[in-house]
Amino acid sequence: MTKIRFATVWLAGCSGCHMSFLDLDEWLLELAQHVDVVYSPVGSDIKEYPDNVDVCWVEGGVANEDNLELIHQVRAKTKLLVSFGDCAVTANVPGMRNMLGGVEPVLKRAYLELGDVTPQLPDEPGIVPPLLDQVRPVHEIVNVDLFIPGCPPSADRIKATLEPLLRGEMPQMVGREMIKFG
Amino acid sequence: MSVCTLTIDGKDVAIEAGATLLDAAKEAGIEIPRLCYLEGLSSVGACRLCMVELAGTNKLFPACVTAVAEGMEVRTQSPKLQNYRRMTVELLFAEGNHVCAVCVANGNCELQDVAIAVGMDHSRFTYQFPTRSIDISHPKFGIDRNRCILCTRCVRVCDEIEGAHVWDVANRGENCEIVAGLDRPWGEVSACTSCGKCVDACPTGSIFRKGETTGEKARDREKLEFLAQARQQHEWVR
Ligand code: SF4
Ligand code: SF4
Ligand code: SF4
Numbered sequence: 001m002t003k004i005r006f007a008t009v010w011l012a013g014c015s016g017c018h019m020s021f022l023d024l025d026e027w028l029l030e031l032a033q034h035v036d037v038v039y040s041p042v043g044s045d046i047k048e049y050p051d052n053v054d055v056c057w058v059e060g061g062v063a064n065e066d067n068l069e070l071i072h073q074v075r076a077k078t079k080l081l082v083s084f085g086d087c088a089v090t091a092n093v094p095g096m097r098n099m100l101g102g103v104e105p106v107l108k109r110a111y112l113e114l115g116d117v118t119p120q121l122p123d124e125p126g127i128v129p130p131l132l133d134q135v136r137p138v139h140e141i142v143n144v145d146l147f148i149p150g151c152p153p154s155a156d157r158i159k160a161t162l163e164p165l166l167r168g169e170m171p172q173m174v175g176r177e178m179i180k181f182g
Numbered sequence: 183m184s185v186c187t188l189t190i191d192g193k194d195v196a197i198e199a200g201a202t203l204l205d206a207a208k209e210a211g212i213e214i215p216r217l218c219y220l221e222g223l224s225s226v227g228a229c230r231l232c233m234v235e236l237a238g239t240n241k242l243f244p245a246c247v248t249a250v251a252e253g254m255e256v257r258t259q260s261p262k263l264q265n266y267r268r269m270t271v272e273l274l275f276a277e278g279n280h281v282c283a284v285c286v287a288n289g290n291c292e293l294q295d296v297a298i299a300v301g302m303d304h305s306r307f308t309y310q311f312p313t314r315s316i317d318i319s320h321p322k323f324g325i326d327r328n329r330c331i332l333c334t335r336c337v338r339v340c341d342e343i344e345g346a347h348v349w350d351v352a353n354r355g356e357n358c359e360i361v362a363g364l365d366r367p368w369g370e371v372s373a374c375t376s377c378g379k380c381v382d383a384c385p386t387g388s389i390f391r392k393g394e395t396t397g398e399k400a401r402d403r404e405k406l407e408f409l410a411q412a413r414q415q416h417e418w419v420r
Contacts, residue, residue: 083304086282086283089303089304090275090280090281090304090305090309091309091311092281092283093281093283093284095281095309095311096279096281098311099279099311099312099313099314099328101313134311136309137304137309139304140308140309144304147303147304148303149303149304151282151283173301173303174301175298176298178303179297179298179301179302179303180294180298181280181282181294181297182282182283182285182288182289182294182397
């Protein structure tokens, strides 16, 4: 049996969704029988997003130029893109900066007004990626095939979503077991 | 008392004339999603979730404010209704700022409940991220308008049950908001008796008790029941 080429990416989120993924514990061994982890902040050390990925789980909203570039690559090279967790699905807590109205006021608030020691704006072109005007949910930027809201989605719900995918079926996101915001 | 007989989703129901389709559905044990309706308060048909189909017309009718009639054939579930309901809930999420992860009502929110009921796993409408205000000037309670869905339950419970009429709806369109004392800080409105009825009536985390943090807004169910019966039984305190 050829293995499923599996990836995860981490955009503007707290990494909690990935931590919840790791909460699959020993079932991760079972998962490893079926997938090749070809790109993931917690499961591989590959820096370039590869070609021909079967499934990619995306944590986090799209907040800066790096996120934007990566999500377009992911979409172009992936068959099934999963929006994983509230930050990916709604922009969630990172999206609360949108209410401040643009990059300038956000940076000023975070680095000058609230900076208690040596307040200064971050400025390292080529290293610190510029912020986008607003944090947007993934599906507002590229097409998404499956949504798993939750902050974070529990390991049980992650497993219940992965199991049908491994059988080549689309999971049914219905009811309290599968849909949960927050 | 005259009685009407009608069918709802094929089930025969007999109910007194003057009852609403929502009453009749309840009688038949059929659940219709809704957010602005609260038993014991007047009905306003604001949230549009309880829309149903009637045989013989293409129009949709809000079940909470439509009276039963003899021989009516009502449908509460159809692909069309399900689609509209889901869109309605998606719009509610997209037009406010619902950050469930840090909300007092997380896990105990009627908006979350209807999202599950209509099968909403994301909003297809562009999130607006509007600028909305928070008022914590009241000594016991607060209102975070980011989470308000303009159901007007607070307005009605305060006016019709408590008799204080602290709340009103101000402005129109995207600027529409719930205001206290004709747009003053809630804490300065002397008409407020601090009864807390609006806290329990609010279906979301918009009106809350101070000191409650994420997921801690426990809706006092007994109090809601009390609210529901208060008018008929002329009880003004519990
Ligand atoms: S009121 Fe709170 S819990 Fe309910 S949908 Fe809005 S943010 Fe989520
Ligand atoms: S606490 Fe009571 S009196 Fe005050 S606004 Fe709420 S319902 Fe009205
Ligand atoms: S504050 Fe609560 S009860 Fe009042 S209109 Fe908003 S959501 Fe409804």
